[in-house]
Amino acid sequence: MTTATASTAASVRTYRDYDRPLWQRLLLTREMAIIGLLVIVAVVATLSVRGFGQPITLTYLILDVTPILLIALPMTLIMITGEIDLSVASVVGLSSVLIGVLTQAGAPFELAIVVALVAGAIAGAVNGFLVTVVGLPSLAVTIGTLALYRGLAVGLLGTTAVTDFPEFWTDLAKMKLGGSNVPAVLLLFLVLLVVFVVLLHFTPFGRGIYAIGLSKTAARFSGVHVERTKLVLFVLSGTIAALAGVYYTLRFGSARGDNATGLELQVIAAVVLGGVSVFGGRGAIHGVIAGVLLIGILASALRLANVTSDVINIITGVLLVASVVSNSFLAWLRTKRRAPGGTARAKASAAG
Amino acid sequence: MEKTAVTKRLQAVGAAREFGILLALVIVVIAATVANPNFLFSSDGWRDLLLTPSILVLVAIGQAIVLITRNVDLSVGSILGLSAYLTGRLFIDIPGIPILAVFVAAIVFGGLLGLINGALVAYAKVPAMVITLGTLYAYRGINVLWTGSDRVNASDLPKDFLALGTGQVLWIPILTLIAIVVLVVIGWIMKNTRSGREFYAIGSDPAAAELYGLRVTRRLLIAFVSSGALAGLAGVLYTARYGTVNSQAGAGWELDAVGAAVIGGVAITGGVGSVWGAAIGAVLLLTINRALPILGIPDFWQRAVVGVLIIGAIVLDRVLAVRQKRKLIAAREDD
Numbered sequence: 001m002t003t004a005t006a007s008t009a010a011s012v013r014t015y016r017d018y019d020r021p022l023w024q025r026l027l028l029t030r031e032m033a034i035i036g037l038l039v040i041v042a043v044v045a046t047l048s049v050r051g052f053g054q055p056i057t058l059t060y061l062i063l064d065v066t067p068i069l070l071i072a073l074p075m076t077l078i079m080i081t082g083e084i085d086l087s088v089a090s091v092v093g094l095s096s097v098l099i100g101v102l103t104q105a106g107a108p109f110e111l112a113i114v115v116a117l118v119a120g121a122i123a124g125a126v127n128g129f130l131v132t133v134v135g136l137p138s139l140a141v142t143i144g145t146l147a148l149y150r151g152l153a154v155g156l157l158g159t160t161a162v163t164d165f166p167e168f169w170t171d172l173a174k175m176k177l178g179g180s181n182v183p184a185v186l187l188l189f190l191v192l193l194v195v196f197v198v199l200l201h202f203t204p205f206g207r208g209i210y211a212i213g214l215s216k217t218a219a220r221f222s223g224v225h226v227e228r229t230k231l232v233l234f235v236l237s238g239t240i241a242a243l244a245g246v247y248y249t250l251r252f253g254s255a256r257g258d259n260a261t262g263l264e265l266q267v268i269a270a271v272v273l274g275g276v277s278v279f280g281g282r283g284a285i286h287g288v289i290a291g292v293l294l295i296g297i298l299a300s301a302l303r304l305a306n307v308t309s310d311v312i313n314i315i316t317g318v319l320l321v322a323s324v325v326s327n328s329f330l331a332w333l334r335t336k337r338r339a340p341g342g343t344a345r346a347k348a349s350a351a352g
Numbered sequence: 353m354e355k356t357a358v359t360k361r362l363q364a365v366g367a368a369r370e371f372g373i374l375l376a377l378v379i380v381v382i383a384a385t386v387a388n389p390n391f392l393f394s395s396d397g398w399r400d401l402l403l404t405p406s407i408l409v410l411v412a413i414g415q416a417i418v419l420i421t422r423n424v425d426l427s428v429g430s431i432l433g434l435s436a437y438l439t440g441r442l443f444i445d446i447p448g449i450p451i452l453a454v455f456v457a458a459i460v461f462g463g464l465l466g467l468i469n470g471a472l473v474a475y476a477k478v479p480a481m482v483i484t485l486g487t488l489y490a491y492r493g494i495n496v497l498w499t500g501s502d503r504v505n506a507s508d509l510p511k512d513f514l515a516l517g518t519g520q521v522l523w524i525p526i527l528t529l530i531a532i533v534v535l536v537v538i539g540w541i542m543k544n545t546r547s548g549r550e551f552y553a554i555g556s557d558p559a560a561a562e563l564y565g566l567r568v569t570r571r572l573l574i575a576f577v578s579s580g581a582l583a584g585l586a587g588v589l590y591t592a593r594y595g596t597v598n599s600q601a602g603a604g605w606e607l608d609a610v611g612a613a614v615i616g617g618v619a620i621t622g623g624v625g626s627v628w629g630a631a632i633g634a635v636l637l638l639t640i641n642r643a644l645p646i647l648g649i650p651d652f653w654q655r656a657v658v659g660v661l662i663i664g665a666i667v668l669d670r671v672l673a674v675r676q677k678r679k680l681i682a683a684r685e686d687d
Contacts, residue, residue, distance in 0.1 A: 084481075136666050139424070139481075140620040143610055144662035151656025158652050257652070262604075269485060278479045310496030310599075317489030320482065321472060328476040 030275035030327070031287030038294045045301035052301050055181035062183050063174065063251060065296035067092065067244040067260065069189050069289065071267045072274075073196040074237035076288045078138075079271055080200075081212040081230055082280025083131060086142035088241040089263035090149035091123050093256075095245030097153040100162030100255025109166050117242050123149055124238020128231035146264065154257035162255040173250035185247060192240070197285050205229065213280025269320050270295050295319075369617035370629045372668065376661075377636045384643035391646055399525055400642065405635040406531040407593065410586040411605060412612040413538055414579035416630035419613050420542075421575045422555040422622025423473060423480035428583040428609050430491035431465045432602030435587030437495060440504025440597050443513065451513050455588055462584015463577045465491060470576030474569045480576075488606065499599035506595030517592030527589050531631075534582070539627050551575060555622030611658060612637050615665045624669075636661070 046053040071088050078085050095116035102112035123145065130141045175184040200206040211219035212226050220226050249255045274291025276283030298319075299312045381401070385392040392398060411428050418425045435458040442454050465487070472483045506514060519526045542548035550571050554561040562568050583602075591597050610620075616633025618625030637658055645651050 130663065130667070134667060134670060136670055137620050140614050140666045141663065143607060143614065144659050144666065146607065146659070147611065147655045147662060148659025151653060151659050155650070155653040155656050158650070265485060265488070269489070272482050272485070278481055308497070310493045312493070313489045313496070314493030317486040317491075317493060319486075320489070321486035324478045324482050324486075325472060325476040328478060 029287075031284050031290065034274055034287055034290045034294060034323070038290045038297070041294060041301070042297055045297060049301045049305045051304050057300065057304065059176070059181045059183055061296055061300045062186055064300070065292055066183075066185050066189060067248050067263065068267055068270060068292050068296070070192065070244045070247070071237075071241050071263070072271050072288050072292050073192055073285070074233060074240050075267055075271050076274075076276055076283055076285055077196070077200055077206075077209055078230075078233045078237055079268075079276045079278060080209050080280055080283045081233065082216075082278075083138040083230060083233075084142060084268070084278070085124075085127060085138065085234065085237045086264050086268075087123065087127060087145040087149055088237060088244075088267060089260045090146045090153065091120050091238055091241035092245035092248055092260040092263060093153040093258065094123065094149045095120050095242035096249040096255045096259045097157045097257050099165075099246060099249050101156055103165060103255070104162050109169055113246055116246055117239055120238040120240075120242020120245070121235050122238070123242075124235040125231070127238065128234030131234065132227040132230050150257070150261070153259075157255070157257045159257070163253055165250065165253060165255075170250050170253050173247055188247075193285070193289070200285060209233070210281055213277075213282070215281075266295070269316060273320055273323050369669070369672070370626065370632060373616055373629060373632050373636060373665070377632060377639060380636065380639055380643050384639075384646045387648070388646045391643065398523065399520065401639065402528040403525045403593070404642065405638040406525070406527040407586045407589050408605070408608060408612060408634040408638060409531045409631045410534060410582045410589070411609045412616070412630040412634040413535060413627045414582035415609040416613045416616070416618045416625060416627045417538070417542070417551060417575045418480070418579045419610070419618045419620060420551050420555045420622060420625060421572060422558060423572065423575065424484065424610065424620070425466075425469060425576060425579045426481065426484040426606045426610075427465070427469060427487040427491055428579060429602040429605035430488050430495060431462050431580050431583035432587045432590060432605055433597075433600065434465065434491055434495045434498075435459075435462045435584040436590045436597045436601045437499050437504065437587075437599070439588045439591040440508060443510060444504070444508050451510070451516070454513075455585070458584045458588045459581045460584070462587065463581035466576045466578070466580015466583070467573065469580065470573040473576065474572040484606075492603070496599040503599075504591065504597040509591070509595060513592055514595060517589070517595070527593060530585075530589065534585070535627060535631050538578075542627055547571070547574070552623050555624075557623075608637060609634075611662050614662055617665065617669060619669065633665075 051057060071092075075085060075088065098116045098119055099109075099112045102115060103109060107115075127138070127142055127145055130136050130145075131138045173185060176182060177184050177187070200209060208219060208224035208226075208229050211222060211224050212229060216226055245259070248260055252259075270292040271283075271288050272278065272291075273294065274283070274288035276288060295316055298315060299309075302312050302315070303309070381392060390397050392401065411432065415425060415428060438461055439454055439458050442449055442457060469480070469484055469487055472478065472487075473480045476483075516526050521529060542551065550561070550566050553564075553566060554568055554571055558568065587602070590601060612634035613625070613630040614620060614633070615636060616625065616629030616631065618630050618633075640657055640661070641651065641654050644654050644657065649657075
């Protein structure tokens with residue numbers, strides 16, 4: 001993780017971007033490449049995989065990717081600031097267990113949901129506190145809280161599962177809009193999507209997020225509240241992970257300590273695929289949505305085509321590596337083409 | 353004069369980051385032994401104490417090398433799984449194959465998988481976290497594809513090989529001896545050789561290392577190859593120890609390995625820590641797992657304790673670093 005060289009590379013790229021005409025800036029981006037790939041995969045899948053285009057498949061697709069879509073929203077913002085939250089899947093498990101434990105104890109279900117969401121917010125605040133106030137690297141902190149929150153979840157329920165939930169709520173999680181096949185949970189996601197798009201792309205807070213990712217020091221000198229911004233993002237991440245936990249529990253009608261184990265890696269893979277740099281400072285919500293959907297549609301279509309989940313794993317991994325390596329490869333090609341004789345700049349960037 | 357040198361030495365030992373974690377380990381072992389003497393004094397207890405962590409120690413050493421260069425290797429669990437299955441397959445498909453050949457094959461295989469990680473990281477200049485997250489999926493996928501619903505059973509393996517997993521020399525299990533030898537050799541290299549010191553230099557400041565003329569690319573490749581090769585060796589030992597290998601062997605080990613290194617004082621931001629610390633961290637992690645039920649705490653809480661431990665260790669590191677910085681500033685003002 002060579003931070004120094006990467007940040008100069010990022011600033012050079014941004015600078016160069018503004019030399020280009022507007023259409024190039026809009027169309028030749030990482031995000032558009034992923035959206036293009038998404039469209040191609042969707043069309044090919046609809047044409048070649050029997051049953052993929054059917055409404056019921058799309059219903060399940062939406063139900064399946066919803067937790068990842070939800071958690072990816074705050075994760076995008078956190079990663080643009082250059083931090084990461086590996087504890088999200090553990091928060092999903094913890095909120096699921098809290099709902100289970102409270103339901104078992106006979107508490108009203110509405111109360112259980114509120115408690116789960118508050119617990120998620122607290123879990124996020126703990127991450128944020130350790131990262132911003134104590135000043136620890138978020139990768140290490142959230143590996144610790146990944147174990148801690150999962151441990152609390154498993155400790156509270158052991159290996160038992162709570163499966164007895166009010167029908168009203170479990171039906172709500174799977175309810176479809178009107179007579180259509182569109183799950184109602186999509187509305188919840190759309191509302192949050194609008195909130196996050198406005199927050200990131202249309203507010204000073206959002207510009208601050210990019211500024212922090214490009215240079216923390218510069219951001220601070222320009223009046224961005226670096227610590228406060230990060231703290232807010234971690235609280236948001238915890239709360240939404242808990243919300244995803246509520247949904248997960250209701251959808252499968254089962255509260256277990258090991259619910260959603262390993263989901264954090266799927267979320268991060270989707271976010272990175274969608275064009276967010278782990279160095280921070282780069283990324284956009286539309287790319288991330290495309291990244292999540294790309295992985296979701298691939299998995300769903302391949303499963304329908306009787307391809308086993310292992311091949312899906314290989315494809316996910318190779319896609320992830322290829323998508324990040326292709327950027328470096330294209331940059332290398334560009335420097336070669338621009339300076340066939342080998343100017344000083346090309347030599348410098350080749351050596352760098 | 354002699355005495356002050358000795359006290360200085362002792363003070364240095366006490367101040368070392370590894371000492372705190374070793375102390376924690378000793379406390380856990382003593383507490384568990386007081387609660388139930390069998391924890392340490394029965395032959396099974398003693399053996400488990402040494403044997404269980406040996407495999408994770410190897411993976412954690414590799415992870416520490418990579419972390420010291422300011423990178424991370426999330427694919428180690430998948431590499432372990434693949435080489436564990438390779439070990440089983442070699443014994444099944446080539447009857448009478450020498451055990452040593454299997455060891456070499458698995459280590460080379462793991463090293464090659466590590467080389468892929470290293471090459472992608474070093475040449476494409478892409479963050480190791482993303483690359484190894486990708487190869488975590490890819491290697492595991494290949495593993496499941498290769499294994500299918502098949503599995504290696506103890507009955508497929510030669511008795512001599514299985515004896516390695518349970519055998520001991522004097523009172524020390526063979527697997528533990530292997531881990532100790534590896535630890536001593538790599539610990540010595542990291543501390544005393546030029547190439548070892550360069551890992552630290554690269555992790556402390558990659559740009560400066562490059563300007564200074566260190567061969568950063570080569571060192572990064574070596575770090576990832578070492579991590580892969582050690583995961584490969586761990587895969588062989590895994591097979592020897594457990595006898596059964598399915599497609600999920602080593603799943604989730606990447607977080608344990610990173611956790612062990614972090615507990616042992618290896619900074620995720622590079623340039624700080626030692627393979628000794630990582631090894632002790634690994635032992636502590638797994639010893640707690642066994643100690644909890646004995647101390648009357650259901651082992652469901654194990655992960656929570658591990659989480660608190662990881663957070664405690666990094667907070668402690670931070671406190672020590674801040675104090676050191678203050679001391680250095682004070683020393684400068686005194687001049």
